[in-house]
Amino acid sequence: MSTDAPATPALPVTFRPTRTRIVLLAAGAGVFATITAIAVLLDRLSTGERLSFVLTAVLLSSVLVLLSRPKVVADEDGVTVVNLTSKRRLEWAQILRVNLRPGDPWVFLDLNDGTSLAALGIQPGVARAKAVADARALRALAETRGSGAHDN
Structure with missing residues (x-):
């Protein structure tokens, strides 16, 4: 990126x-x-x-x-990650980094508890340019609203 x-x-x-x-x-x-x-x-x-x-x-x-269910919803208070069978609410401060590296099937969120959460709502499979733009936008939100750090 x-x-x-x-x-x-x-x-x-x-x-x-x-x-x-x-x-x-x-x-x-x-x-x-x-x-x-x-x-x-x-x-x-x-x-x-x-x-x-x-x-x-x-x-x-x-x-x-x-x-077709996966999505990532960002609002003033944080992010809701909806994957196939799970839904998780995160505060902005919980997201340290938003990653979409070459070859990744979807975005990964590095969290402040040392874990990583797959966010299937942003996936480059069919529309790579849109996924990269969405990942950048989510990264910018995480960096300005939380304790996020930039990483490619």
């Missing part, structure tokens, strides 16, 4: 992998619609079999919705 100091965004701000989310939600809707249509159109299926098709569609769609 360059040494240019990015402007801090207005709060509250939500960071999420928008393209990935759109693809996952669209795929979930498509999977549900397709499997449900098959269940309705196949004449030889019993009611129980149709129901099992629909339940399978719900299950598969639910997994895709779960994968």
